[in-house]
Every structure is written in structure tokens, then in C-alpha cells.
Amino acid sequence: MKSHSSTLLAEVRSFRQNHPDVRYVDLIALDIPGHFYGKRYPVEMLEKIAAGSPLKLPQNAVLLGAQGGLFKIGDYCFNDGDPDANRRLVPGTLKPVNWESQPLGQMLITSDGTEAPIEFEPREVLAKVLERLQHQGIHPVVAFELEFYLFDKRLENGLPQFARDPLSGDADDQPNLHIERLSRFSDVLDDMAQTAKDQGIDITVITAEIGPGQFEINFGHCDDGLRAADWAALFCRSTRGVALKHGYRASFMAKPYLQFPGSGMHVHVSLYDAAGNNLLAAHQQQPLRHAVAGCLELLPHCMPIFSPNHNAFRRLGGTVNAATRASWGFEDRDACVRIPESDPRNLRIEHRLASADANPYLVLAAILVGLEHGLEAKREPIAPLNEDRNSGADFPVEMLDAVRAMQQQPVLRDKLGAEFVEVYCENKRQDHLAFQQEIQAREYRWFL
Template identity: 35%
Template structure:
């Protein structure tokens, strides 16, 4: 009997709490030459942090997990532990136990010798005062998303989601001023200058990279889909397929980033998901497509008549209501704020509309079966678990409170001024999140509080340096 999306999701949840050596043993039978195993967690900044084990010692990972500092979840981008809110050094910098996520053991095709990798999830330690001991860490964004999904389950709906990631290929060398440079075109050998979105010629020029990335993704079980060139030299987008497991979709986004970076290094490039690596070129976004399905897999947004329309509108209304609180998650660092500039192909207000790319919440063209919301706000370097949690929290809030989003935008203009109700700059966005009223109803408050404390500490450190511009202007 065919399994419905609901039964598939239930099976995935059951497996997600099971630690078994069977997966590891089966992997070694298939890949007997494996010599090392990379294990890692995904931190709030999007870094993968972990260990490399000789294969002869790796079985214990599935038997008892890996003890690693819990602060790995919230180190700053330079690797410093800023002890946000006294959650690490003040507590003795405790270890947590990171456990393998079932189904995430895969080969590393770009490695120079047979290597495997597995994504882990951090569990809180057994120490005095830890009421969550042994459970997925309350500081873990992945666990926070799992909690948000539980709220949607109570509404009898399952999110069907897909993630689109934009990124740049770069030359490994920088210019004399330290600024990154576009890659050299593989056909011409010249520094890339093409700004042709959806260019078939550019796809042909970088065909080796695209094919290699697709091959590596397939080898790792990552459901990558279409690839396109974007609006700036060396900028691309690779899509992930829709699936009815939002946590798995974010796992795939995390692993696709690693796959793209590994493939780029293999071919002599660097790849970056930084939101705004070039001030006068397009930023890189993470667009999230969401529909809601029932247990039989029917798209509830696609229902004809008032019921489907009302559900869709209420979901959008909730996304509008939570956008200001969520901006510190969507634009996750000072650089990400640079992406939110009028005329930069990024939405600057909580508008929605049909087949309209200038709005934050777009209803793409297509039939009722494919009807969905495309959330176009987050930067490519946003934490995918927290961004997804914020999006689903907004949808749940809108449905539960039947929020009306108003009329859809009939026209489009990327150059319109920013909506003053939305904090597009990073510091004000953090202030909004710190006093949020809605998101903490749907996302683990401890995780949100840690996010704010960690980002504030990071921001203070970020400004604790004199920039070249300050010398140019004020010396």
C-alpha cells in the first residue's frame, strides 16, 4: 500500500530519535574503502563544526554519539565563544552529545580519498540545572523547527516546502584591496562579466561545475533540481525539490551548501552564500516555497472555492504580522542588511501578490495543484532551520487568528522605498526580535533568546574595529 505524506513524515520522526549501527554497517558494506568519517553540527551562523574520525573508530558515533562543546551551536563567525547570556563559559563550557541524524550518512565525492560524512543533532548535557538533559538541545535551531512543526500538526496540516539557494562562484584570489573577485570564465579565461539571468550560454560555460555539483548531490541523496544563472557575474541558483518534511528540507539545504562549496574547491573556485558580497551587484537570497497539505497529500491552498482561498490569505496575513519580528533571522548579520536596498531585486515591504516577484510573499503562476507561497525575504546565509521556523510560525499564527492580508499588489516596483514598519537594518531587527510577542509562541524561547544574545555580542565585536572608511573620512 502506498504511503501518504503523513505516514512518511511519521516514519521519519520515529527514525529521527533512533540511534542504530545498522546504517553505518550497511554503508561500509557498500563503500568498503572508506577511510575517514566527518561528523558535524550546523551552528546558528551556518558553519559546520565537528570532528574527523578514522573509520575504525567511527562505529561508536552510532553507539553513543559524539561529545562536543555545546557552544559549537553559537560560536561567532570567527570561531570565538562570546559566552552569550552566560550559556557556555559561565556554566563551565559543558559538552553536549551530538547524535547522527538517520539517513544522513553519505560519501564525500569531492574528497581526495574515500571519506564519509554525517550530519549530527546536539543534545543537552546531564548537568545540574539542565531540565532538558538528554533531549535535543533547546539551543539547537533544528530542534526549534521540530517544535514549530508540532504546532502546525495541531491544525491538521503538513507543510510541503522547497528551498531555493542563490550563491556566487568566486576567484580564490582577491584584488589588492581584499575585495572578492568574480571567477574566470572557463571558456574565455577572462574575469566573468556576464549579467545575463537564465543565460544558456553561461550555463554551458559552467557546465562542468553544474554537472559535478548535481552528481555529488545525487551521490549524497540531496534532491537538487534546476540550476539557473542569476543577475550578476558568477551568480547562480540551485533549487531543491518540494517535500513534506520541513526539517529534512532544511537538512538538504545545509548539505547542499557544503556540496556546492566542496565542488567549487574541487574545480578551482570558491563559493559563497554571503548575502551581499558585492555592494553594487545583486544579493543572494534563500527563497522558501510553502504549501499546506492534508494527510492524504492534497494541497489545501489549491482547494477551489472560499475555503482554500481563506486558508491561503490567512497564512499570508500571519507572515505579514510576523515579518518585523523575523527580520533578524532572515537578514542574519550586518552584511545581510546590505541586501535590503530599494532597486536591488529584493522586497522592501510585507506586500503579497500573484505572479509578482517584487513582493515579499508571491503566489507563483500555475494551477491549483501547485498553488503555494514563495517567501522571498531571507538572505542565503540565514540559518535555514530558524528561517523555516519563523515562516511556519507566521503561517500558523495567521491561520489560528484568521488574519486578513489585505488586497494583493497589482503592480510591482523594486525601487519603492522601504516600509518603515519593517526593521531592515540588523541592530533594529535584533531589538524587534528581543521583544517579540508572536514568534516565542511557536519557536523555543530559549533558542530565540540565545540567538539575540549571540548576535548582539557578535555585533558589538563587529564594531570593535576601525574601518578604512573611518580613516578616509575622519582622520
């Protein structure tokens, strides 16, 4: 513990020396809907926390709804006195923020690794899954891919507008994959990439996607699942900030346009033993088939995680590469679980179902639990799409049905934690019901 504090203290002091103009640091963590919460601390107080002073924030901040409100969930929020819970600084995440008007720093905080972790904190849920796998001699290597849209900074009647092409000044309203779009939007994209690297995020490939103003960023393969999810979370925050600086809005909303492709979160996962052998490739890839079967079996019960809001369900069955059933296939982007072509060393699954605005910690935790369950159950999967284009299992496509499917699933309650499942499902149920408590103009047009 003493050496841990000394390492953190050295990190803070080095940051202060390299960034003497930074007076405040945002200490941030991801809540259940995938938004950052936290507090802004004077940098000198951060040094005291790194040296061992307690860091406490309200426990129930993790339970915030999509609009920031609190829901009554069991005894939480309104019958528990709104207690504080300990957090700790995440080493290696203290970085400068360059998209604000004033010099600022930010650093991740978490309850995992404290004496009393919050059972339903997303990072803690993933940490427990990874710890259990490690005890079994399973070491995941993970890479996220995130799609997002750029919009004009100004909304019109509350609706997003196409991003303006910096070269022509016209709306970028032509869906295409042309690489010239990377050049035309190079100022903002280059700034996003450099800012991500300044945050310690290993980004690799940048792609112009099919939707107007839509792009994709790939991250490097990482042998630390928590860090891989940290990268995805931090990238969303920095990208929104950089976009505003350049006169755009960046959004990871799942389906901003009905007529254009939605934005997904694709996750590549391979599993290795302590000696570095790819577990999925052993025995003529039989473990791969078992792992796929486990993923597909649990997928219908994980839909509130993969599609965390009303809009995310609109993305399913969309125009391009969005599955309508739990399916798998080799080199098939219509499948929920795709097996990219690779050598045995790099054999992996690509889980393609989650929306870009899903919580990366929970998405990865759900995928890993599916893989773990499959390796334990040793069942054969259904036929891949390469053999049968109609292969697949139904999954819920509406939030309340999805919540019911998740709430009583025994494997998820065991491997993600019963307390987490109860809290998460109730949060999603109440968020969905709150979303419905507004009469839209269309209802008056149809029913008045």
C-alpha cells in the first residue's frame, strides 16, 4: 500500500512539474448509463489524496439515470441516507485536458480495489470478472472499435444537422466510405487522435464510415481489460470536447438518423493462458466454438447492456451490418459474433452487437461472461451464417422485455453479481418509463 501511494504521489508531482499552469483536476468515473460524474479538485489536494488522504463521493452517484436524476432502487437513493463511498485514483490516468478554455487535468477514480467496492459500479463489475478469469488462468486481450457521428454545432428545432464540409462549406450529406472525407475533416480528426494519444489511449485506424459525417476509431489490442475499457470511456469524453472546439458536435448516439447506419461498439476478444497460448485455437478450435455458443446463449439476456436505451434498439436490424438475431459467422459482418480471419496466434471473436453509447465496462464484462460460460458448458453453437443464412436465435427488441430477460438469468446473476443485475435492471426500467412520460407531437397528429 505504501509503494502504491508513493507511485501515485510521483505521478501527481510529475504532472504538476510538467503542467505548472494546471490548477484543477477533474476526478471522474463512469456511472451506469455511461456518463462521467465526479468533482473538480485543486491540484494540491490531489497530491494529498495520492499520499493517502481519503477520497469519498456519494455512492448513489453511480445510480444516476440518463438525465442525471435518481430513481428509488430498493433501499438505495431515498432510504439509505445517501452515504459516501470510498474511491481510489487509477494510476496512469492523470492527463492534461486540452479542449477546455483554461488549463485543466483529469484522472479516473474507481471503487474497485477499495475496502468496500460498490457492487454495481461498472468498473468494479468488470474488475471482478477479470479477476475470476485470471484465477482460472485465462488472460483476455481486448480491442474496442467505436463509431460516431459529427454534426453541426447548431441544432435546428432541437434536431441535429449534417456536419459542414470544411472544404466546400456544404453539408456532408452524402453517405460514403471515401477516404477523401478523412482529408476534408482532417483538422478535427487529427486533433481527436492526438488528444486521445495525450490521454494515453492507443488509437490505430481511422475510417470514414457509410453515414454522413460518420467515422470509426480503432484502438490497439490491450492485455489489460480494465485499461481497454478505460480507453473507450475516455475517448468518448475527449472526442466530444475536441469536436466542440472545432465547431462540431460529436455523438455516439446509436441511431441518430433512421435512414442511415447506426453507430456500434465492436469488441475484439482473444483468450490466452499464462504461457501466451491462444486458448480459443486449441484442439482444432473447439474452445472457440464453445465460447461462441456461450456468447449466443447469454446474448438475449444481455440486451439492456448492449442496447442501453430506447434509441439503441432502433439500430437493430438497420440498413448495414446490424444483426436482428443472435448469430455468428466467419468473416461475416451481419453476425452478432464475427470470427475475423487470422492465424491461430491471433484467433479471436469480434462482438458487434453493442451500440456505441453502451457502457464499455459492462459490455466487456457481459462478453467475457458469455465466453467463460461457453468454455464451462462446452456446448456446440448453432450453425454459422456461412452455412445457413437463417441461423440465429431471437433476442428482445424492446427495453421492458429485455429487462425481464436479464433480471432472472441465473448465469448473469452469478457471474456479474445478483446485486448488480437487480440494480441495473431497475435503473433501465425506470429510465425507460421516464422517457415515455412525454407526449410527442406525432401523438397529437395521430390521435387528437
